[in-house]
Amino acid sequence: MSAVPSSPVPTGFEQAFRPRSVAVIGASDDPSRISGRALHYLRRAGYRGSVYPVNHQRATVQGLPAYPSLDAVPDVPDMALICLPARLLRQAVADCVAKGVGAAVVYAAGFAETGEQGQALQEELAETARRGNLRLFGPNCLGLLHAASGFVGTFSSAFDEAIPTGGNVAVVSQSGAYGGHLAYLCRRRNIDVGYWVSTGNEAGTDVADCVHWLALQDDVSVILAYAEGVRDGERLRTALAVAHERRKPVVFMKVGSSDSGAAAARSHTASLAGSDSVYDALFRQYGVHRARTTQEQVDLAYACSRGVLPAGRGLGIVTVSGGFGVQLCDAAERYGLEVAGLPEAARARLREINPMGSDDNPCDTTAGWLNDMSLITDTYRVMYAEGDYDSVIGSFTMLPDSPTYGEGIKEAIRKGTADFMDRPTVLCMEARPEVVRSYEEAGFLVYDDSERAVAALDGLARLREGFERPLPAPAGKDTPRRELPAGPFSEAAAQRLLASAGVPFPLSRVVTSAREAAEAAASTGFPAVMKIVSPDIAHKTEIGGVLLGVADAEAAAAAFTELTARAAAACPEARVEGVLVARTAPRGVEVIVGARRDPVFGPVVVFGTGGVRAELYRDVATRVGAVDRDEALRMIAETRGHALLTGFRGAPEADVDALADLLVTVSAFAVAHADRIEAVELNPVVVLAAGQGVLALDALLLEREGTS
Amino acid sequence: MSAVPSSPVPTGFEQAFRPRSVAVIGASDDPSRISGRALHYLRRAGYRGSVYPVNHQRATVQGLPAYPSLDAVPDVPDMALICLPARLLRQAVADCVAKGVGAAVVYAAGFAETGEQGQALQEELAETARRGNLRLFGPNCLGLLHAASGFVGTFSSAFDEAIPTGGNVAVVSQSGAYGGHLAYLCRRRNIDVGYWVSTGNEAGTDVADCVHWLALQDDVSVILAYAEGVRDGERLRTALAVAHERRKPVVFMKVGSSDSGAAAARSHTASLAGSDSVYDALFRQYGVHRARTTQEQVDLAYACSRGVLPAGRGLGIVTVSGGFGVQLCDAAERYGLEVAGLPEAARARLREINPMGSDDNPCDTTAGWLNDMSLITDTYRVMYAEGDYDSVIGSFTMLPDSPTYGEGIKEAIRKGTADFMDRPTVLCMEARPEVVRSYEEAGFLVYDDSERAVAALDGLARLREGFERPLPAPAGKDTPRRELPAGPFSEAAAQRLLASAGVPFPLSRVVTSAREAAEAAASTGFPAVMKIVSPDIAHKTEIGGVLLGVADAEAAAAAFTELTARAAAACPEARVEGVLVARTAPRGVEVIVGARRDPVFGPVVVFGTGGVRAELYRDVATRVGAVDRDEALRMIAETRGHALLTGFRGAPEADVDALADLLVTVSAFAVAHADRIEAVELNPVVVLAAGQGVLALDALLLEREGTS
Structure with a gap:
């Protein structure tokens, strides 16, 4: 696919x-x-x-x-x-x-x-x-x-x-x-x-x-x-x-x-x-x-x-009572719309137009317009022309329904927005259906709840943002698709296959004797990590099949003996291919990178920060199909844990670029081998300081049933 | 206060x-x-x-x-x-x-x-x-x-x-x-x-x-x-x-x-x-x-x-089309209402009543009732009498507005719910105002959106749960309130004051010479942690004022010399009271416990799991005033990180009871000393395995300005 x-x-x-x-x-x-x-x-x-x-x-x-x-x-x-x-x-x-x-x-x-x-x-x-x-x-x-x-x-x-x-x-x-x-x-x-x-x-x-x-x-x-x-x-x-x-x-x-x-x-x-x-x-x-x-x-x-999408997330707010402005600001924050202040010249202009009203965004007009509707017109012009907001919400409560003021308010807003019909002008108001209809016909969007109005503007902004993002790239095609051997795959086999696809692992060797273990550890470096290698043992830690902090060559030899003995005791039937010896990875930010096959949509790539916490806080980003570098960067930025990679609380900046490359690699591998692979999981991946790359410390590769 | x-x-x-x-x-x-x-x-x-x-x-x-x-x-x-x-x-x-x-x-x-x-x-x-x-x-x-x-x-x-x-x-x-x-x-x-x-x-x-x-x-x-x-x-x-x-x-x-x-x-x-x-x-x-x-x-x-609060969160769902049941289930999950299935006898009864409908909760009646309204009455009776749900939502779309069926549906539901008027019966429906009014007069709550109906039921359930919880206890009164010395407080002083209020810290001593340091470390145990003690140095790590993993007596003596030299170099004006020597705490789950003074409401106690992650995920529980043990347990349970304390993914159960006691102690201290203390922070606190207690590894005590 x-x-x-x-x-x-x-x-x-x-x-x-x-x-x-x-x-x-x-x-x-x-x-x-x-x-x-x-x-x-x-x-x-x-x-x-x-x-x-x-x-x-x-x-x-x-x-x-x-x-x-x-x-x-x-x-x-x-x-x-x-x-x-x-x-x-x-x-x-x-x-x-x-x-x-x-x-x-x-x-x-x-x-x-x-x-x-x-x-x-x-x-x-x-x-x-x-x-x-x-x-x-x-x-x-x-x-x-x-x-x-x-x-x-x-x-x-x-x-x-x-x-x-x-x-x-x-x-x-x-x-x-x-x-x-x-x-x-x-x-x-x-x-x-x-x-x-x-x-x-x-x-x-x-x-x-x-x-x-x-x-x-x-x-x-x-x-x-x-x-x-x-x-x-x-x-x-x-x-x-x-x-x-x-x-x-x-x-x-x-x-x-x-x-x-x-x-x-x-x-x-x-x-x-x-x-x-x-x-x-x-x-x-x-x-x-x-x-x-x-x-x-x-x-x-x-x-x-109504066919008008806002160009961005800047929001102007006009109200007839300050309390509604506060609510709209709260809602805007929840939905990610930006309520920026007006430039000083525009503020001066507002003071001139309406000395009793507020002179910034949100703008509370107070009741001055009751005597002079042009004040509403001018306020809208200032918001659009000088504030340059992408949309303006006006909160007018029940006033548009008033026989005395309703028509005047509508006309005043119409005049103030006539030059800005390419931006959504939204009114929060309560009125009889025929009055609502007349406001709609004047070109406004009418909502009777301010939260819902803000949510709809956020929806419009999102749609625009979505249209401006490129569609998922036709990736996965150029990935060299090599035939996979028959599974199931031991961790060593998984590492080998994924390494050849471009996933970086710490320097490691699979050894089959205590003496080889000592030599391998000396060449990869101390402290070392040693793990049993068997296609039949998926959960190595549960049988004590992983030893950390192996300090020297002597300890490495002893660890080999210990690990093979443990495997033989716990899983006497398992085919043991040897012991993997790797250098302990430097410290960094731990993340999880994986892909799984969805029965309807095929390969799905997943990224999350932290080990158990990614799951606990459901802080993961998911995409269907292969992702390119930009999409991978968006995935990373989308998680809250992203801050841990970008210097949160004085931590060093991590190598986000290398992490994005890894996501591209894993998703391309999953797409290229969708016919054979049920899941890929690299957990943890350590993201090192900027420029230092990433290292996958563990690899799991699950085959689709009945495919090998 | x-x-x-x-x-x-x-x-x-x-x-x-x-x-x-x-x-x-x-x-x-x-x-x-x-x-x-x-x-x-x-x-x-x-x-x-x-x-x-x-x-x-x-x-x-x-x-x-x-x-x-x-x-x-x-x-x-x-x-x-x-x-x-x-x-x-x-x-x-x-x-x-x-x-x-x-x-x-x-x-x-x-x-x-x-x-x-x-x-x-x-x-x-x-x-x-x-x-x-x-x-x-x-x-x-x-x-x-x-x-x-x-x-x-x-x-x-x-x-x-x-x-x-x-x-x-x-x-x-x-x-x-x-x-x-x-x-x-x-x-x-x-x-x-x-x-x-x-x-x-x-x-x-x-x-x-x-x-x-x-x-x-x-x-x-x-x-x-x-x-x-x-x-x-x-x-x-x-x-x-x-x-x-x-x-x-x-x-x-x-x-x-x-x-x-x-x-x-x-x-x-x-x-x-x-x-x-x-x-x-x-x-x-x-x-x-x-x-x-x-x-x-x-x-x-x-x-x-309408004055009826549901006894619990169990929700029955009756619909005229299955799709609405799915939406209501989704909404119930979002709001924490429970859509449990019916017992087998009740399911058999539903099959008997309406062979074309579904025989469980949610119950899609399909269109069978068009010919026989008693089917609706009987379905509601089964939901309440046999399903024993605390409330039932019925989704009837525009049908109540129908001149042909509207009255019949209302009467059928009225009969089916007559014996259960102590439970909220909610209808999702669209109709003219006078029809809505007539349904309300029959005793039903009417919403025109299923999500909002579910949210309101959740609100009612929350209100009931709130009434059933005791109010904040008049705590803080019995806390022995001792005069605090003049601040600012060094970490050692903060530890001393908080320890005497009941906060557990690792065994430690403040020493003033390299020889004393070696002795103290030998008696508290290795590996040791050593920190500079000065009321004038709030951020010790920034000047290299903390050394971890001090392995033996010789290293402790050297560490003393190093720490005092660093302090003298970085903060020549600071009063240095000595060096704190403590045993390295055993591993456990790291949490943060603190209290701060709110200008309007006075002392506020805060709990969060993890170090920077508590902040990143805003995963904290807050209470105003002193908390008792039950409230402290609720605070802990309220954080998502709570799972890390209760055996998530095979981790051992942590000592939540001791943690609750610590929250009670810290909040009582903050309330008793509200006139003097701006903030208390224990970060990290290590929660050990069940029965082993908690240990505060760092203490910060900030004085209110102008109070000493």
């Missing part, structure tokens, strides 16, 4: 979302029934293509002429909505293929989620569709829609109240219920959904396919995705790479991070949940925002739908 | 909140003016006491007979609302005192927030009021109200739309604007505010006084507090102790945690912000919930206003 996105653009989506003609197979005359609702929606939404109800029991369905079979339809429909129970689906899908239909939605449940038999039937449908070049959505899904075409191929009750008429927000959800919930929340928040699709059991089409195709659509500005599990890591990486390239924000909720949640996700879908931290890594690498809550997802979608 | 809450119950509050008669000094005839609005509100709210407008220019004000002066009022009003500018306040407050008024609100700005002159005037008013036994609110505040009495002594525009008519929620805010914002949000959320008060500059009455008095009111169920700074730590502790004793939840937003926020808070109020982590500690000790965001504060107030 390579790190290069490689899945092709999925076909059949054009027919699915913007069909010229649609067959509704099993269409019911009763619009309140599931099998009648899609047809009803189609007509309500003003779909202008041809609609062919297929129903062998009726001449008309909901007023349209019906056809006894798909074959009888006098056209090749782009799309088929199949409203039939599971037992009739084998035939229905075969009919679609025979007719040459481009895409089909299967709503019915009763497939993989019910057990092996359903799983088999689902695989059969997928295979039929794949061979017949039919784009299949579902089964066990709620369908899809494209608002601008008036095409509504879903029976979700989320659209009962209103059918979207167009918009630049796309919703992709494995769960139809969650997707419907998102659509409902978007409508309440004035977020216009243009595309909506639920993927259900994902027999033929998964969330990744949808994200891929949607990212290519010009009328999509942001993609909201929801998944409980992902089965094809490569497809998801391709989709996210396309979204990154096209600068389409993806706000992804991947659930199942908890133990109980993951169990619930497994029982709910037929998906295999990858380890949760791997998703964190993947999303970070591709500049995807991972939403942890629905509120966060909708809040950021709202911000993205 | 002692740890015992000692401030008396504040007087004059009864007259302030439930006055029999009110004078409005400077009342305006124009109800839209600030000086006219309180009078207008009073009349709108149907206040039944006597109202006396004081206005020397008019015979009537807003239709009421006016009096030319307070003196002319034919009654002694309980309360005076003073609507006059700052320059007239000296006289107005004196008039109130002369008349014998019980309480007064001063709205005007222009005091401490404007500089020294205003500060002086403010202090003068406070002093006049204090001597005259007048309860003074403000200046620079928006006043107060008590809904049940119809007494509205505020001009806040937050009550323009509606004046509260009664409720069990109390709002106390330093910032009138924030307080008004809270009142507005509460109304929107069907949270009935009974008491509301803004304290402004707090010349005579602070947030603590208000919390204290409100906690004593039977018609208060929860107190929402907001402060930017607290000046009297003892008064706040008393108030929180009273609230704890009366089991009144306090949901406190203390802002100013960020650097920029703290600066903004200082410029906004005349308060001195204590260090932020001290507030965390204080609130934890008193069972107060610290809200970080307004949304969190209102969400928890809402939950508290």
Whole structure:
């Protein structure tokens, strides 16, 4: 597996979302029934293509002429909505293929989620569709829609109240219920959904396919995705790479991070949940925002739908009461936005504009503007023009709702921000929906909670930062991939293989006699470390197979005898290849560097500081696939323990460059040998002072089962 | 300062909140003016006491007979609302005192927030009021109200739309604007505010006084507090102790945690912000919930206003779609709620009730209930009666809003929970306000976001846990308080003083000659540690004043000579008292134990694991005042590094009991000597294996400035 996105653009989506003609197979005359609702929606939404109800029991369905079979339809429909129970689906899908239909939605449940038999039937449908070049959505899904075409191929009750008429927000959800919930929340928040699709059991089409195709659509500005599990890591990486390239924000909720949640996700879908931290890594690498809550997802979608990303993290704050400024500062610190002060000239200008207000950022205007709204206009101009903040949050509480002041405030801010529409102007305010709408139409983002406003701005900044970072490099290709010998691997073998890939170890030799041990120790240097070498003994310390601080040649000879005796006593069956003699490494900062194979995403590289503490404080950085030097440096910088490497509390600066090189080496090795290696672990690695390099003191190399 | 809450119950509050008669000094005839609005509100709210407008220019004000002066009022009003500018306040407050008024609100700005002159005037008013036994609110505040009495002594525009008519929620805010914002949000959320008060500059009455008095009111169920700074730590502790004793939840937003926020808070109020982590500690000790965001504060107030706290952290989950169950599980894990499975008998019962649904917790009912609502009733009964969960969250998306199903779902849940009204039943749902209200009236807590619902349940559980923990013990009293000698203190002096208070140090001696050093080392044992002893050298390592691993008597003698020479070279002026000789401590887990004086709250005890890492990972536990053994054990357990003491990854169990004793000793010492000691620091302390005790390897004792 390579790190290069490689899945092709999925076909059949054009027919699915913007069909010229649609067959509704099993269409019911009763619009309140599931099998009648899609047809009803189609007509309500003003779909202008041809609609062919297929129903062998009726001449008309909901007023349209019906056809006894798909074959009888006098056209090749782009799309088929199949409203039939599971037992009739084998035939229905075969009919679609025979007719040459481009895409089909299967709503019915009763497939993989019910057990092996359903799983088999689902695989059969997928295979039929794949061979017949039919784009299949579902089964066990709620369908899809494209608002601008008036095409509504879903029976979700989320659209009962209103059918979207167009918009630049796309919703992709494995769960139809969650997707419907998102659509409902978007409508309440004035977020216009243009595309909506639920993927259900994902027999033929998964969330990744949808994200891929949607990212290519010009009328999509942001993609909201929801998944409980992902089965094809490569497809998801391709989709996210396309979204990154096209600068389409993806706000992804991947659930199942908890133990109980993951169990619930497994029982709910037929998906295999990858380890949760791997998703964190993947999303970070591709500049995807991972939403942890629905509120966060909708809040950021709202911000993205306006299409303006801030250039940086500088934040200006304007309030009508100082207390709100304090809260916004606290929130900005939590989210890493910078509330810098104004230059002196700008402060003087603020004093001139508003002698009663504060003259810095955050700026508390106090109540002076009640008499003169131009004061608000001028304050905003100072913040943007002279403070040069990347965005400004204004906290106006309930005042915009006031019949006396509401319009005036809006106009005053509009004038003050008119020259800076390329920066997000955010208002924290409480008002009736129509007032909120009018502020939005004036170009502002409106939140009713200051923390959420700051979180959304942080989200926008992160998205921009993500777009500006290069995608994971197609590394691993140039790594000399040599055939690995058969495993399991002793530590000495692991060291040898990793050393030849470029991992630095202390000078060492494997010896097979006491005399050789004494000679080897004398040549590598004292004090020495000595360890038993056996492919059959993974945990050497547990059997006393490691001796530290061996002081001289005599002690080295004695240590050899002792170690081989201990191994023979504890593991009489083990093949003992000898004893490893190494010089004790100089002092430095201890870190852990490793890689492991994720069943969905392949090799994952991991870095952490400290031995047990890396685990205790969960202070690790993870990446999917091979990392280049820049990414390795970012990984190191991302851990809190990073400070230990850069002179914290007077410690010397450590060789971070050499450490980054080691991460590149280990990740490339893991990628090049993904077919054979389950895990690589160097623990500890000692990072020496700047310019002195790194040394791996222990190596573990685990083989994938059944590969040698 | 002692740890015992000692401030008396504040007087004059009864007259302030439930006055029999009110004078409005400077009342305006124009109800839209600030000086006219309180009078207008009073009349709108149907206040039944006597109202006396004081206005020397008019015979009537807003239709009421006016009096030319307070003196002319034919009654002694309980309360005076003073609507006059700052320059007239000296006289107005004196008039109130002369008349014998019980309480007064001063709205005007222009005091401490404007500089020294205003500060002086403010202090003068406070002093006049204090001597005259007048309860003074403000200046620079928006006043107060008590809904049940119809007494509205505020001009806040937050009550323009509606004046509260009664409720069990109390709002106390330093910032009138924030307080008004809270009142507005509460109304929107069907949270009935009974008491509301803004304290402004707090010349005579602070947030603590208000919390204290409100906690004593039977018609208060929860107190929402907001402060930017607290000046009297003892008064706040008393108030929180009273609230704890009366089991009144306090949901406190203390802002100013960020650097920029703290600066903004200082410029906004005349308060001195204590260090932020001290507030965390204080609130934890008193069972107060610290809200970080307004949304969190209102969400928890809402939950508290219903008056039901869960008995524990066990959570049942019922959903109409599996995906929502996964999200709720993820959120429960983040917030430490436990989603345990059902017993087998209960699972069998669920299979019987609903063969299509899932048969465990979380329970996805799927769509079976559409035909038979009793299925929902029975599922809830199983969750409570057989699962015995402390609360149940149900996720019903938009279904309760459905004209077809909404009523049925509500009735079904009501029946299923009727026998369990002592447990919080929470619904995640989206619906029109009137539907939400009807669900609330049926006894449910309604949230529109699952994460926020889980956070609120965690908040309720925390409050209960806080009420069940004893308050900080009145410790420090029994500690033998001996006079400390004059400082500064050398390490040897610090060791001596702390050792006599009960802190264990390795056997050591201070010596003054090379010969003595050799003897001392031989008697304390090898390898030895030797350190220079001087009250003038605080950072010994920086001048090479510490030698480790001194191997024998000869080396000890040489070390003495070396150390004194280094001290003489680096600090020729320093008084050198000799050299400390100690045995090298056995290996163990290194921790840090200390205490420091907070300017607002006095002694604060701190515990952390690891040396620099405690700081790096901010992995410390802090408490205000003296801690007892149980609290010390909780402090230790609260750090993540705690695992290192309890056998993490095969390490031996450390002597946590001895460590807890040390924390008790250090905190008692700091409290007993609070008048003299600025900081105590033992770093490192080595925690030996269980039963072997602890040893402090280094001691630092800093004197308060100007105290010796």
